[in-house]
Amino acid sequence: MRSTRSTGGAARHAGAGRGRRWRRALLGTLALSAVAAPAISAGCVAGFDPPSLVDGLRVFAVVADKPYANPGDEVTFRIHVQDGLGGPEDGSRPVTVTWFGGCENPIGDDYYGCYPEFAELAGAFEAWQQAGDPTAPLPALNGVRPSVGDTYTITVGKDILEGRKPPASGPASGSAYVFFVACTGRLGPVEDQGTGRAGTFPVGCFDSEGRRLGPDSFVPGYTQVYVFADERQNPNPVVNGLELDGAEMSEDFAMISTATPCPIDAEERREVGCNARDPIEECRTVTIEAMIPEDVADPDPDAKQKALKEIVWVNYFADLGDIDGGIKLVSDASRGYLGDHAVTWIPPAEPGVATITAVVRDARGGSSVVQRLVRVE
Template sequence: MFAKRHIDTSKLQERVSSARRGTSLGLCLAVATGALSIGCGAEFDPPSEINSLRVLAVQKDKPYPQPGDDVNVSMLWYDGSDEAPRPVQVTWFSGCFNPPGDFYYGCYEALAKGLAAVDAGQAPPPGFGFGTGNQFTFSVPDDIISSRPVSKDPDLIPYGLAYVFFAACAGELGPAPEGQEGFPLACFGADGKQVGAEGFVAGYTGAYVYDDFSNANPVITGFEFDDKVVLPDCIGDACLADPPPPTDVCGEGLACVPACEADGDQQDCPEIKIRPLISSDVAELDDVAAASEGRKVTEQMWINYYAEKGDFKSAVRLLADAQKGFNSDYGTSFYAPKEPGDYKLWAVAHDNRGGTEWVRITVRVQ
């Protein structure tokens, strides 16, 4: 099952090689343009019901890497389409460091050079990376900080910035048909037809690099459903393999609820309180703000909730405020759908310094 999610690299390069000159730049522009539309969690479809291919989160094992580090990135995605299960291919591109103005679209030139080299069968420029699958590793240059111009602001902490671009395709990635305007990177089904937005997602993740600062991902230890601790299907990287529920027995770790004829309506369906289990000391001191501005504040944190079916009272909840710290009321309420069945539900914790972690449970609607 896991292998089906890997793109056939040789076929991608075949498409690139057979396309018109300039395709490499087009591929680069496509990925970057896609990033603008889905780069932030708030831009995803409403999470009350996932009914298409969705990228829920991208995690870096080192949210604040240091020069010379290797950084592992992982993608949490789910295909809620009526056509699922179907093969989904995930592709990554790296090699953009310190673009002009720190803007992601300043990566166009670096990515174009890397893709052009691949197109020509040559070795890509140093630092350029291409990979497939749910996880990818990129290397941070040793001089990512020292190579930047010295800032005129004496309070600015020296830093570097790395961008990684990704695409998830329910089919095979390749250049868009000639003459098609707009997004030039396309996704093709087994029948050769182009897959629409319900089966194609592109975006980016950025990593700030410091010499002396680091940041840890949030830690999730479990899940509470209707005031009872249930067994998660998975936490973190374990979710990338799409594991089954750890139990099949209601009342012994499986979250079970009656179906609601009102289909998740907040006025007419019972309110079921839910939350991931997270320690109150999860929010770290924002040491960059402390060093540069003398402010003793914590990182800001929030949780996004997602589900296959049903609805939430609030799909985004505050986990920690920079001034007030930890918010114990970070849970939300879930309202069951009318169709019986087993449905996946996720909680994704974020901090404003690039940290991410997730947990998934199965909800049995009877």
């Protein structure tokens, strides 16, 4: 279904927000990060590259310094992105991240309710870039201008809670949406194909010859910040580093951890057949574990049982080798902190430097990212 067009104040104040309070999402390949699947299959079926393998352009997370904000607050977002198809030795592809903000409380409180205004703003931004006049004023949506870079700051509208009615339980709330586009080419408009409830994401990524690029080179997405009438807050979950086989991994490149290459190459690990070799049994694997404190989970402010806490989990990623089981639950709502959230990493067959990434998330939109390097030799 084509999304309903909304403009100005209608986009800022429509909808009651019922049933969508805890949703905070990213589009494109970020959806893969929520899949819990083993990296290696030595059974009788075909194997596939796991979601934890960074083999293209990947956005791990967009971290807001205030996942929950108050009216008038400044909120800064930082994107964590890696291009698995480029590297220092091979020559990295240029990756540009463009941000678009200014949409608050869209009709239906759905992200695609922002699409019409987002499309207009993106088109105006493209025209501004093509004009080549840096002194010309940037286009804006509700006073918020687009920007290019790893970070983006918006100011939440002072009237974001105006006209918002509380749901059956809990306080009234509003939300501010921010869209991002990570692209290795140039941005361009995309016509709505009219398929699906959300419709077509209105911006695409194109190469120098005008050919539209795929998900290996283009990651679109959105994130949102919630505002509650009772001024509740939600700090991002804490992660203090990574451990390899129980030893803390250093941030100093001269002191990074080491691992032994696995003699089974990537192609052989994906072989079909019951007699496929099992790299977990035949290779010298290592354990990777995010250093997450026991008090990482905050109390759930809407829980009827006061002892309940928010759910926290961690996703692991690697640009070389394989991770067996890329997602682990860290803290359960009723059981609390779970001690073991380590995963097994199977190093690649060839020597090199691998990047290991862990993204810790809570169920209320908070996230934190930590990365470390491993030298395979």
